[in-house]
Amino acid sequence: MFVINCPYCGERDQSEFNSGGEAHIIRPKQPTELSDDEWAEFLFMRKNIKGIQFERWNHTHGCRKWFNVVRDTTNDQIHAVYKMGEKPPKDY
C-alpha cells in the first residue's frame, strides 16, 4: 500500500484514494461530429504502461478532489502529483 501526497491534504495512505485510470484524456467538445472510430478512441482506448504512467486519482475518503499522479507502475514510486488543469511535468 503506497502513500499519495494529495495536493490538497498532504500525505495519506492509498486506502483513502481511488484510481480513475489514465489521465489527460479530454472529453471531446463536439462528440456528435466524431466518427465511430474517433469516438471509440476516446471511449475505450486506454494505455497500460509498464513504467511511468500518468493517472487520475481521487481522494475519495478525504477532500474528494481529483488530481493527477505520475506513477511508475513497476515499483509504485510516485514521481509527481499535480492538480487537475495543470500541465503535466515535462521530465517524464
Next chain:
Amino acid sequence: MSNYRINKTDFVDQTSRISFKFDGKTYFGYKGDTLASALLSNGIHLLGRSFKYHRPRGIMSCGSEEPNAICQINDETELSEPNVRATEIELYEGLEVSAQNCWPSVNFDIGGINNFISPFIPAGFYYKTFMWPKSFWKNIYEPLIRKSAGLGKSPTKPDPEIYDHKHVHCDVLVIGGGISGIMSAKLAAQKNLNTILVDDKNTLGGSTIIQENEDFKINNEISKDWLIKEIKELQKLDNLTIKTRTSIAAFHSYNYLLAKENLTDHLPKDKKNNSIRQRLWKIRAKKVVIAAGSIERPLVFNNNDRPGIFLANSINKYLNFYGVSCGLNNFIFTNNDSAYETAISLFEKGISVNMIDIRKKATSNIVKQAEKLGIKIYWNSTVTNTFGYRKINSIEIMKLSDDGSNVMGDKIKINCDCLGISGGWTPMVHMHTQSGGKLNFRENDQVFLPKDGYPNQISVGSCNGDFELDEIIKNTNRNIKIYLDIKNTDYDNLDISCSKEVEKRNIWLLPNYLPIGKTKSFVDFQNDSTAKDIKLALREGFRSIEHVKRYTTTGMATDQGKLSNMHALGIIAETAGVKMGTLGTTTFRPPFTPLTFGAIVGRNVGRFFDITRKTPMHEWHLDNNAEFENVGQWKRAWFYPKNNEDMHKAVQRESKAARESAGILDASTLGKIDIQGTDASEFLNRVYTNAWSKLAIGKCRYGLMLNEDGMVYDDGVTTRLGENHYLMTTTTGGAANVLSKLEDYLQTEWPELDVYMTSVTDHYATASVCGPNSKKILIKLFPDLKFDDENFPHMSFQKAYLDKIECRIMRISFTGEQSYEININSKYGKSLWEKCIDAGKEFDITPYGTETMHLLRAEKGFIIVGQDTDGTMTPVDLQMDWIVSKKKYDFIGKRSLYRSDTIRDDRKQLVGLLTDDPNEVLEEGAQIVADINKKPIDMLGHVTSSYYSPNLKKSIALAVVRSGKKMKGQKLIVPMENKNINVTVSDFIFLDKENSKLNA
C-alpha cells in the same frame, strides 16, 4: 521417566512449575519454557506424523522455521488451534496439546503404511494416479485424500477471543532483537529518532544471548555478558519502544509493515479472559532496519528426518537457554564451524558428544578448542543412514571421496540418542524481498543476500551475510552510521576477538552407497518431499524452480520452505549442471509465519463487519413485524407479514391495499443530492438524457442517466426547488456512485460550471403515501395546503409544515397510483410516519415493503435500474426513446447511442411477458427461447422481473429479449428443469397505460 533438565539458566524460572497435557497425559515444565523445551525436558521427541508417509517426526529446531513439531492445541474446545509450532508456543498452565496427522495415536499410526509403500508415491503421485476413472474423483478419491491429507483440524466453533488493530508511525523500525538489531535500535534511539524494535521471541538477544564460548569476546567480556548489558541500556532509552512476542508478517511497499503481537497466548487460561489476544500492528516507518538474522540449514542425507535429529544450534539453545539436553549421547554432523560451539557447550556440561565433519580439516580457533578438549571428530565423513523408528538410536558413517561425490571405506555404525546437523546458515532475506528488493548470490558460502541501494531500508547482521561476530558488529555500526547519519557511536572502538571460519565445504545432497531411489533424503520435512522427488521432477522435464516447487510441493508447507528451499535449489543446480545464482529463488510471500484469521480481521467481526444503515423509521418497522432486505448497506423493510403470512401472501395483501385504498412506503433510503449554483440547470442538461432548462420552479421530472458508453446508469426524479436549486434523487444502491461520477465530471471536464453538490440522503426521511385515498390522508395531515390537480398536479412539489416542521412534498409516483412523497428532517422521520399511519387509519392504510413496491411498479412497467438493466441496456433498448432529447447538442452518453453496435435492431430489448397459464409465475433469470428443438438452443434473452399480480389476477413478467420490440404477440418458451413454460410477448405496461389513476 528421565529428566533431561540438566542446567539452570537465566531464562527459565525453575521455581515456577507449570503443568500441561500432551496427548492426554500430564507433564510439567517451567515458566519460560516453550512447549518444545518442556516436552524435551520430559524426554518426548515424537510429536507427530509426517504429511505424506506418516513417518514419526520430532522437534527439529527452536523457532519459527520448525517443520515437524506442529500440533493441535486445546482440541475440541472453542480455543482449538491447528498447526501450532511447539517451538514457538510458550508454556502456560492448562495448555492441552495433541499430536497431529496420526490415527489412532502418534505412537501407533495406521497411515505409517505409506512409508512402506512410498516407492509407489513419487512426486506428482496425485496428479498421475487419480486421473481415472473420472467419476471416481468426486465420491471416492477426493474424500479419501481429504481424510488422509492435511495436518491439524480446523476449529469448528466461533473464536471467542478478541483481536485488535493498531496503526503506528515511526522514524525507524528495527526488525529483530539479536545483536545487530539491538545495536541498530540503540543508535537510532540515541539519535533522537522515534524507534520501534520488534522481536518474535519473549526476550531480546537472538543467538548471541546463549554465546558463552571463550572464543567470542567483546571488550574482553564473553559476548553474551556484553549483550545483556547492552539490552539493559536499551531499556533506559525513552524514544524506543520494544515489542517482544511480535513478529513481522509482511513488508509492503513504502515501508508499510504488518506485525502480529501476541498478548495473551503465553498466559494461563484464567488470565486470558476479556483481554486482547493478538494485535495486528500496521506500521508506517520512515526507515526500516532489517536485522532478521539467519536460519541454520539442515543436511540432506538418507533418513535425515528421525525424531532426535536437530539443527545443531538448536541443541545449543535448548541447553543454554532452556537448560534442557536433547540427548545424552550426541553426534553433531556439520559442514561448518558454528556447530562446534554446540559441541563444546555440551562437552563442558559433561554430556557425551562427537563430531562428524564433511570437511577434510578445519584450522579455526574453535575447532582447535574442540580438539584440545578431546572431542572426537570424524573428518571428511558423512552420515549414510540413521536408525530407530520412534527415536534415533544409531547412525552409520562413511568416509567421503575426494570430490565429495561418493562414499568410500567401511561403514561405521555407532549408537547415539541425538544427532545435530548443520549445513551452514541461510540469511533471512524474506523481509527484503517482500518489500521489492532483489538478491545477489554469494558463491563463497552459497547464500542469497540483499542487493544494496533500496531507499529507506537496510539489512544488517547475518541476514546481510555477516556471520562472524567482528563483521556483524563492525559492519552494522558502519552501515547504521551512514544510514542514519551518525558521527560517533559507542561501538566505534570495540575490541572484538572471535574464532573465524577458514575452511568451507558444501554438498547439497550428501552421497550414499545406495542408489537415490532407495534412500529417503528429506529436503522438505513438512511436505515430505525428498531429493529423489526433485531429481524425478528434473528428469520429467521441469526446469524452473517455480515449477519444481509446485510439482514436488517442496517449500509449500506452512513453514514455507524456510529449511528446504536452498537445498532444493542446490540439488536442482547440481543435477542440471547450472550455477545456483542463475536459478533465482521462489517468491518470498507474506506472511512470514502464519497469521490467525482473528488477527487479520481484528475488531471487524459481527456487527462491525460492515456498516448497517437504518432509516429513522426502522424502529417502527421492527415493532410492526417487518422482515428486512439488505439493499447495499441499508436495511429496508421487505414486507410486513400479518398472522403468520408468508412473503407471497403478505405482498399480495399489501399490493392490493395500495391500489384499492392507501399504502405507505419508507423511501428514506433513496439517494438524495442537493444541487445548487447558477449553472445547475445546464449541468442537469449534460448529465441526464432529457432537457432540464425549461423545468419550472416547483416541478419534478424523471431523468435517466447514462454512462459515456450509452448504457443506463441510474434514474430518479429531480425537483426544481428554486431558480438555481435542485434536489436529485437516485436509486438506493447507486447514490454514492452517482455523486462520485457527477463530481468527477464537474471537477475534470466542466470545471467552468458554477455547481455545488451535497449528499443529503441521511438528512431527510421520506414517507411515500400512495393509493386512491392518499390525497385524503394528505389533506388531513396538511389542512392548509391545496391538493387539487390545478394547485398540486402530478410531478410537482409543495413546501408545507407539519407541527411547524418543514416538509417537502413531491407528488410523484413509482406505483402508478396517485402518490405523495413527504420529506422531513430525518430527526422527525418516525413521527411523520406515525402521523401518516394515524391519519390513514380510517382508510386502512397499509405499510408495504420493497417487495410490494417492486410488484406495483412492474404492473406499471417502470424499470428498476440494476434489476431490469445490467449495464448493457440503452434507453432505446428499454423502449424509453421518449426520454432521450433529440434537440440537446450533447449529454453524457449521447454519442454512444448511435454507434454501429447500439443502433443494431437485434439488441436485447425490454418487453412484457404473459404466461399462457396465468397462475404460472416465471423465475427471474430464466432463459427465453423460441425453438426448443434446435440444438444448440438459441438463447433470446432472460426474465428480469416476475410476479403474480393480485390487481390483474395474473402472472406478469418483464424480460429482455433479442429484437423484442418487434415480437409483440409472439409465442416464446421459458424452458425450466422439469417443464417448458409457454409465454406470449406483450406490452410491458400492464396496468393503466393512460395514467388515469395518476391524475385522478
